[in-house]
Amino acid sequence: MDKFVIRGGNPLVGTIRVSGAKNSALPSMAAAILTEDEVILENIPQVRDIETERRLLTSMGAQIFQGEVAGDAPNSISISFRTLSDPVAKYEIVKTMRASSLVLGPLIARAGMARVAMPGGCAIGGRPIDLHIKGLEKMGATITQEHGYLEARAERLKGVHLVFDRITVTGTEDLLMAAVLAEGETLMENCAREPEVADLAALLTAMGAKIEGAGTSTIRVRGVSRLRGARYRINPDRIEAGTFLVAGAITGGDLIVTNCNASHLGAVIAKLEEAGARVEILGPDTVRVRGGKLRAANISTEEYPGFPTDMQAQYMALATQAEGLSTVEENIFENRFMHAQELARMGANIKVEGRTATVRGPAALSAAAVMCSDLRASASLVLAALVADGESILDRVYHIDRGYERIEEKLAGVGAQIRRMGNVFAPRNDETNAD
Numbered sequence: 001m002d003k004f005v006i007r008g009g010n011p012l013v014g015t016i017r018v019s020g021a022k023n024s025a026l027p028s029m030a031a032a033i034l035t036e037d038e039v040i041l042e043n044i045p046q047v048r049d050i051e052t053e054r055r056l057l058t059s060m061g062a063q064i065f066q067g068e069v070a071g072d073a074p075n076s077i078s079i080s081f082r083t084l085s086d087p088v089a090k091y092e093i094v095k096t097m098r099a100s101s102l103v104l105g106p107l108i109a110r111a112g113m114a115r116v117a118m119p120g121g122c123a124i125g126g127r128p129i130d131l132h133i134k135g136l137e138k139m140g141a142t143i144t145q146e147h148g149y150l151e152a153r154a155e156r157l158k159g160v161h162l163v164f165d166r167i168t169v170t171g172t173e174d175l176l177m178a179a180v181l182a183e184g185e186t187l188m189e190n191c192a193r194e195p196e197v198a199d200l201a202a203l204l205t206a207m208g209a210k211i212e213g214a215g216t217s218t219i220r221v222r223g224v225s226r227l228r229g230a231r232y233r234i235n236p237d238r239i240e241a242g243t244f245l246v247a248g249a250i251t252g253g254d255l256i257v258t259n260c261n262a263s264h265l266g267a268v269i270a271k272l273e274e275a276g277a278r279v280e281i282l283g284p285d286t287v288r289v290r291g292g293k294l295r296a297a298n299i300s301t302e303e304y305p306g307f308p309t310d311m312q313a314q315y316m317a318l319a320t321q322a323e324g325l326s327t328v329e330e331n332i333f334e335n336r337f338m339h340a341q342e343l344a345r346m347g348a349n350i351k352v353e354g355r356t357a358t359v360r361g362p363a364a365l366s367a368a369a370v371m372c373s374d375l376r377a378s379a380s381l382v383l384a385a386l387v388a389d390g391e392s393i394l395d396r397v398y399h400i401d402r403g404y405e406r407i408e409e410k411l412a413g414v415g416a417q418i419r420r421m422g423n424v425f426a427p428r429n430d431e432t433n434a435d
């Protein structure tokens with residue numbers, strides 16, 4: 001019964017705080033596999049994907065403490081892999097979270113073997129992991145596939161020259177974690193430049209890894225024989241921050257977004273300004289957004305530092321309120337427009353053709369019962385409901401709980417009329433093929 005009930009019409013006013021980045025926290029937790037020592041991570045968001053990763057690592061033998069038990073704030077986590085008893089990522093867990101494939105590289109590097117369930121498709125497209133496999137094979141792993149599992153073996157991985165056929169975020173992270181314990185030097189080219197890669201590299205460096213160039217397209221790693229424990233603070237979530245900036249702009253509010261990293265928000269801020277919102281960078285971790293008369297502007301998703309695919313759905317909600325014709329081009333994933341149909345049910349004027357959606361605005365949105373299909377699609381429906389006339393009911397909000405920490409409490413804190421019916425972390429049996 002996890003639903004949001006949202007009554008639209010209130011401008012959001014006040015201060016809203018950003019949590020730690022889910023997509024940094026997930027690889028960073030996997031990095032704990034690489035050492036027998038304790039890894040303490042701060043600023044971990046309390047979201048469902050983190051719970052899932054915690055279950056995954058525990059099933060492999062990790063001892064995990066969270067919050068006060070780790071002797072720190074509730075958002076810190078301590079992970080110890082003194083023994084890696086079972087280097088297996090089971091299908092029951094992998095099927096609910098594709099990022100589980102991030103354990104492949106670290107498991108081979110630490111244990112010389114791994115069994116990881118194939119993730120399968122997901123709501124936003126096929127999302128294969130062939131590039132992870134290709135890189136690990138080049139480093140000397142033998143990988144076979146049977147009964148839906150990848151089985152990988154390697155004595156010790158070897159440093160090699162890798163050029164990614166296409167840019168992949170978790171692929172870069174997975175191979176980076178493999179390379180840090182490999183023998184010799186690994187040169188990786190055409191790497192993802194996302195801040196989450198740099199975040200992971202900073203943690204690995206604190207653990208004793210020798211990495212140069214993370215955050216650029218060329219990363220050089222000198223393998224070491226052992227890594228130690230570390231304490232590391234995860235960067236703020238740039239997609240949560242971007243979502244709040246859109247929330248301020250779409251509701252015609254005045255919102256101060258704190259605890260973010262303004263330097264990671266360049267493409268999103270530039271586009272919001274082009275669309276008529278007033279954005280001010282008040283400091284390195286604080287951005288203010290005020291609504292203005294919204295006008296059409298086109299977006300085209302790209303790898304970082306381009307406009308993020310993870311903000312495409314939220315931007316589409318904004319475009320429904322902008323004067324004129326906006327085009328929204330999705331270049332990263334093949335099937336990431338599921339929110340368009342739901343937005344149309346609320347009265348948006350959207351046409352989807354292949355990779356491009358055209359949105360004619362402004363449309364007077366009217367509240368409706370809508371269905372969340374994936375994490376960012378859910379965020380776009382929340383944004384639309386905040387400006388729709390009447391009371392919307394969003395079903396399947398477990399999707400939003402995967403990546404936004406108590407979003408309803410944060411939005412209610414700045415004036416949104418939003419409430420949850422149900423329980424944030426109630427166990428679910430029907431979750432599959434998740435993004």
Ligand code: EPU
Binds near residue numbers: 026131167171192375
């Ligand atoms: N791809 C391949 N082969 C591979 C790997 C990727 O063909 O081996 C393709 C994918 O199918 C896709 C493109 O390459 O078309 C880019 O995929 P990428 O691997 O970069 O995506 P990802 O690493 O699986 C991460 C984020 C996503 C985010 C994308 C793009 C995590 C845990 N997930 O996914 O986040 O959309 O990068 O920036 O970091 C989200 O948070 O909502 C989310 C989906």
